[in-house]
Amino acid sequence: MPANDARGDEFDLPKSCDVLIVGTALPQAVLAAAIARRGERVVCLDAGTSYGDAFGAFAATTPARGLFASDAIDGENAWETFGTCVDAKTGRVDDTASRRLRRSANEDANAPARGYSIDLNAPRLALGADGFVETLVRSGAHKYLEFKAIERTFVYADGVARAVASNRSDVFKDRGLSGGEKRALMRFLKAVHVEAMRDATGRRRSGKSGEETNVAVGAPGSEWGGDEFQTTKDDDDAEGLRVENGETMDAFLTRHGLSASLRAAVTYALALQTRADCAAATALEDLKVYILSVAKYGPQTGACLIPVYGAGDIPQAFCRVGAVDGATYVLRQGVRELDASTTISAAISTGGQEIRARKFIVPAPERSSGPLLVHAVCILDAPLVAEYGQMLVVFPPLSAADAQTAVIRALQVGSHTGCCPEGKYLLYLSTVVDDVNVDPYAGLNAALDVLVRRGEVSSTASAFGADVEKPEVLWGTMYKRRCGHLDDIECSSSNVAYCPGPDELATFEGALRAAERAYKALFGDDQEMFPLTEGEPKETTGDDDMDAMLED
Amino acid sequence: MKACEKLLGLCPEILTAWNYRRETIEARTGDAATTSEGGDEGEGEGEGDWWSDELRVSETALRNNPKSYPSWYHRKWVLRRMIEAFGTEEGKARETLEREAKLCADMLNADDRNFHCWAYRRFVAEKLGRGVDEELQYTLTKIENNFSNYSAWHYRSAILESRGAADAETLEREFELASNAFYTEPEDQSAWMYHRWLTSRARAIEDAKDRESLLERERQTCREVSDLEPTCKWPLLALASLGDEHPREMFQNLAALDPARGGYYRERRSE
Amino acid sequence: MSSLADEVTTIAFESLAVDAHASFIVNASASEDTLEHAFTEHLRLSGIYWGVCALATMGNLRKTMDADKREEILSYVASCRCESGAYSGGAGHDGHVLYTLSAVQIYALFDAMDRIDRDSVVNYVKGLQLADGSFQGDEWGEVDTRFTYCALSTLRLLDRLHEVDVEAACAYINKCKNFDGGFGATPGGESHAGQVFTCVGALAIGNRLDYVDGDLLGWWLAERQVKVGGLNGRPEKLPDVCYSWWVLSALSILGKTHWIDRGALARFILRCQDETSGGISDRPDDEPDVYHTFFGIAGLSLMGHPAVVEPIDPVFALPNSVLKQLGIEPWSARKC
Missing domain, CATH: 1.25.40.120 (Protein prenylyltransferase)
Structure with missing residues (x-):
């Protein structure tokens, strides 16, 4: 990685550049690469010791060793930026313990902490057919990444976590669904697929022939007809998907005959929505992306992908892309002062050097009020369910705790992702909390009680079956920050763009949209990041590359 | 035999080339498939394991064209000769049969309707002495993956x-x-x-x-x-x-x- | 049951580009330098049969193949004759029952049966029958009900059917019958429309159609027709013009072609034809080839397309007129 590591004043920064970017959070990293691709001179300064800011990983050097040393984390630790920590093992806020990342009593004291790569901003998922993956491929950042598919998604309700059926094979196998439910779900998924395929036709198609395209949701060979044979029956199905004005997803799904449990599964596990009152219009679009993602990278592969070595590698991959196109990256060097009042403005780095630039991209200041993004991360001694390495559990609103107003997402990753040693598992949870009057950790604590054993806390039966033993938390912590949101940002002048922090979505789409928005603000609405070069085939090449980076 | 292998790599449908291979092997091995008698012109490193060459050539051909009748038949012929020589209880033929079962599973994962492969798999399963329940379970797995798989319903x-x-x-x-x-x-x-x-x-x-x-x-x-x-x-x-x-x-x-x-x-x- | 002829007249056929197809077939046989040509050498006899038979059914065999061309082809066929009495797919290749039938069919099409050494062909075919009644394709032991058809058809065309154990051959086919009424290559093999044709055809030749569950198999065959009108070979597979023959010939032998929408099938086949350069492909807009051209035309013939002036026989896949010359009663005359 050809980045420069600035120590104090020793490093000579460029005196000027076209665009100065502060921070290497995902939106900034995408922007730096996209702008360097335009041929502009980009300088990117980050006060941290590694790439990614809040989108990065828990630093792999000193602080990571601190994971199992029972001493306090030093001031440079990225965790500190998130304020109060809570001990996930006990669920207690302990101010003296809050900065301590505690080691379990039965953990081997000599365990190599190096074996862990822990994301700060998890769970976060990429969907095979979403815009973010397209950006990865278009930018070339995918060449520095490998992905794993999530093997199974579960939805929790009334003490039981049930696997979610997302394709015809799942629906067929699912003994928990009644015949009527199977039919209603499949009919609905197929209608969504038909419409999604039609939407996608103008832009890109997933799949090649009729036979292959429909592995996930149906339309076997006998329905083959080629484009020109588009049948009226399918049209009718899609017509039925029209969303009423202002309709919620729940009302929409009710209208399509889905039972309450299927509505929850579709809304939170497939459309990956966050809140109970989510709008059908948005949720349906998200669902289409999910449906197009199922089996996109192999018949048995689900829609959700996660990067090997953690999502923290993604900003770094974009930084590599930018570096190839000539962008300069400097770590341990922030910006102390910024004067953007003139066309050619200046910034003073934390090292005291002045850089002149025409345009600036800076982090949006964290809000002082508003929803909180709450995270937990634990190291487990065993998987939640023996069969799965990478799995997702969603807790629909109110399913885990009374005060739970938004979905709780829990992601387990195993050693196959390179994020933890063999035999250990990382469990990430996150949710959004609106109400300032409730304990922000209450929801995650309730969800943790469902999933894992925590020392003193008496344990209930596993949600995954009577004969399944809950894994124990070896170490864990919880932290929170204000939720970033696109609408936070007012572009006050034409030469400064702001990038928000992590948002409440399940995916990287928000970060991508933030980058797109900043890009258009700086370069014009008609400008597109990573435009396809002339003559480049619009389809497939990228998908084939993506196939290669998806690990078995 | 080398030239023949190349030819079959390009076009596995040429029956005569398969026949040539079989004739050559029969001439070399005589009636007992276990012995390798002379004529080893630098090919087939392991003495007497002519079958690994044959299985490899046929596998290449099948990767090229998974629906090639003569390539599948050649495999069956090789297996039959091995079984004649070694029996199916243990040893070389048994090991080969186990490997063949895996190859079939692989190929049926790639195309679950390949009836050539289903037929060959049935032959292998029978020689391995697979029980009814085991085979029913296999068809169930295939059906659960894709219930449009008529081949699996048929086998059931x-x-x-x-x-x-x-x-x-x-x-x-x-x-x-x-x-x-x-x-x-x-x-x-x-x-x-x-x-x-x-x-x-x-x-x-x-x-x-x-x-x-x-x-x-x-x-x-x-x-x-x-x-x-x-x-x-x-x-x-x-x-x-x-x-x-x-x-x-x-x-x-x-x-x-x-x-x-x-x-x-x-x-x-x-x- | 309504008669076949009555229903045929209700089909409004679009036109078949007869001249274009004829020149496509003639040209396809002329290009000898291509790689494709080299790779199809091993089944050249089948290719010749498909081409010649297509020309014969369209009634322009004489027009497109003069005496010289006929001699050229027949001498090529003769060069494929092996010592065993079998014919090979191409000169220098090994003999096989598949190509032995093709050779006999070509001789029949050119009215040159007298050039066949009947005894040696019959001896070869006889030698292929195994104790269980089945036939192997050559001396290497591969058994398949396709070979039973080839053997019985060859012998019947040579008027020597009695030389093999026809009862045992038919009984073996019956052992290959499946839960859906169709037939596989060997006992337990999945039903496939191509295989069904060979089995039903062989049973028709052996006069043992009582082995067939006509209602069940006829229904299974009728279900081969997909939305777009074309036929597939197995459930949940894509349609392909070649099944216009395999399915329809079997339905025809069972007297049930009216169980499908023939008009829709004819439209599908005709949409697969290249009207300018000639030839028929497997599906619309694909590359045409002689194989699909023949089976497309043969399918149209079974549905009574007026451009196919020499109707084809569903059992022997030869024009009725050719069978009459051989003293064999065409199937269409045998039933109803």
């Missing part, structure tokens, strides 16, 4: 047939499996074809009470599917086979729903 029927007359309990379980497919995708014909066969078996159950309760249960399932998808012809067709009380009306409806096969329905109606 063949296994159950080979086990003799199906009892009410087995049939009930099979009906249940098929109904999962109807509810998921009632337009998919694989499971309905299987269902028609199950129905014919159910009608042959001797115990009148068992028979009637099974048929009645299926009639209810089909009525339910039909209520869910009134424009779907399959549950109506199944009801006709199950002995619905109004077959004439049923076929009238079917002719309207599925005009392409109107001739068939009209003929059935007039029966």
Whole structure:
């Protein structure tokens, strides 16, 4: 990685550049690469010791060793930026313990902490057919990444976590669904697929022939007809998907005959929505992306992908892309002062050097009020369910705790992702909390009680079956920050763009949209990041590359 | 043999080239496949294991064209000779058979309808002495992956047939499996074809009470599917086979729903 | 049952580009330098049969193949004769029952049966029958019901059917019958429309159609027709013009072609034809080839397309007129 590591004043920064970017959070990293691709001179300064800011990983050097040393984390630790920590093992806020990342009593004291790569901003998922993956491929950042598919998604309700059926094979196998439910779900998924395929036709198609395209949701060979044979029956199905004005997803799904449990599964596990009152219009679009993602990278592969070595590698991959196109990256060097009042403005780095630039991209200041993004991360001694390495559990609103107003997402990753040693598992949870009057950790604590054993806390039966033993938390912590949101940002002048922090979505789409928005603000609405070069085939090449980076 | 291998790599359909290989091997090994007698012109490092060469050449050919009749047959021929020489209990032939089972599983993962591979797999499973239950489980896995896999339903029927007359309990379980497919995708014909066969078996159950309760249960399932998808012809067709009380009306409806096969329905109606 | 002829007249056929197809077939046989040519050498006899038979059914065999061309082809066929009495797919290749039938069919099409050494062909075919009644394709032991058809058809065309155990051959086919009424290559093999044709055809030749469950198999065959009108070979597979022959010939032998929508099938086949350069492909807009051209035309013939002036026989896949010359009663005359 050809980045420069600035120590104090020793490093000579460029005196000027076209665009100065502060921070290497995902939106900034995408922007730096996209702008360097335009041929502009980009300088990117980050006060941290590694790439990614809040989108990065828990630093792999000193602080990571601190994971199992029972001493306090030093001031440079990225965790500190998130304020109060809570001990996930006990669920207690302990101010003296809050900065301590505690080691379990039965953990081997000599365990190599190096074996862990822990994301700060998890769970976060990429969907095979979403815009973010397209950006990865278009930018070339995918060449520095490998992905794993999530093997199974579960939805929790009334003490039981049930696997979610997302394709015809799942629906067929699912003994928990009644015949009527199977039919209603499949009919609905197929209608969504038909419409999604039609939407996608103008832009890109997933799949090649009729036979292959429909592995996930149906339309076997006998329905083959080629484009020109588009049948009226399918049209009718899609017509039925029209969303009423202002309709919620729940009302929409009710209208399509889905039972309450299927509505929850579709809304939170497939459309990956966050809140109970989510709008059908948005949720349906998200669902289409999910449906197009199922089996996109192999018949048995689900829609959700996660990067090997953690999502923290993604900003770094974009930084590599930018570096190839000539962008300069400097770590341990922030910006102390910024004067953007003139066309050619200046910034003073934390090292005291002045850089002149025409345009600036800076982090949006964290809000002082508003929803909180709450995270937990634990190291487990065993998987939640023996069969799965990478799995997702969603807790629909109110399913885990009374005060739970938004979905709780829990992601387990195993050693196959390179994020933890063999035999250990990382469990990430996150949710959004609106109400300032409730304990922000209450929801995650309730969800943790469902999933894992925590020392003193008496344990209930596993949600995954009577004969399944809950894994124990070896170490864990919880932290929170204000939720970033696109609408936070007012572009006050034409030469400064702001990038928000992590948002409440399940995916990287928000970060991508933030980058797109900043890009258009700086370069014009008609400008597109990573435009396809002339003559480049619009389809497939990228998908084939993506196939290669998806690990078995 | 090298040139021959290259040729088959390019075009596995050339029967004569396979014949040439077999002739050469027979000439070298004589009747006993275990001994390698002379003629090793630098090929086939391991003495006497001519079969690994042959299996490799045929595998390359099959990766190239998985539906090549002569490539599949060559494999079968090689295996037969190995079994003649070593038996199937243990040792080389056994190991090879186990590997062949894995190759089949691989190839059926890539194309679950390759009937050549299904046939070869049946041969391998039989030589390995795989039991009925093991094979039923395999077809179940394939069906669960993709219930449009008619090949797997077919094999299931063949296994159950080979086990003799199906009892009410087995049939009930099979009906249940098929109904999962109807509810998921009632337009998919694989499971309905299987269902028609199950129905014919159910009608042959001797115990009148068992028979009637099974048929009645299926009639209810089909009525339910039909209520869910009134424009779907399959549950109506199944009801006709199950002995619905109004077959004439049923076929009238079917002719309207599925005009392409109107001739068939009209003929059935007039029966 | 309504008669076949009555229903045929209701089909409004679009036109078949007869001249274009004829020149496509003639040109296809002329291009010898291509790689494709080299790779199809091993089944050249089948290719010749498909081409010549297509020309014969369209009634322009004489027009497109003069005496010289006929001699050229027949001498090529003769060069494929092996010592065993079998014919190979191409000169220098090994003999096989598949190509032995093709050779006999070509001789029949050119009215040159007298050039066949009947005894040696019959001896070869006889030698292929195994104890269980089945036939192997050559001396290497591969058994397949396709070979039973080839053997019986060859012998019947040579008027020597009695030389093999026809009863045992038919009984073996019956052992290959499946739950859906169809037939596989060997006992337990999956039903496939191509295989069904060979089995039903062989049973028709052996006069043992009583082994067939006509209602069940006829229905299974009728269900090969997909939404777009074309036929597939197995459930949940894509349609392909070649099944216009395999399915329809079997339905025709069973007297049930009216169980499908023939008009829709004819439209599908005709949409697969290249009207300018000639030839028929497997599906619309694909590359045409001689194989699909023949089976498309043969399918149209079974449905009574007026451009196919020499109707084809569903059992022997030869024009009725050719069979009459051999003293074999065409199937269409045998039933109803």
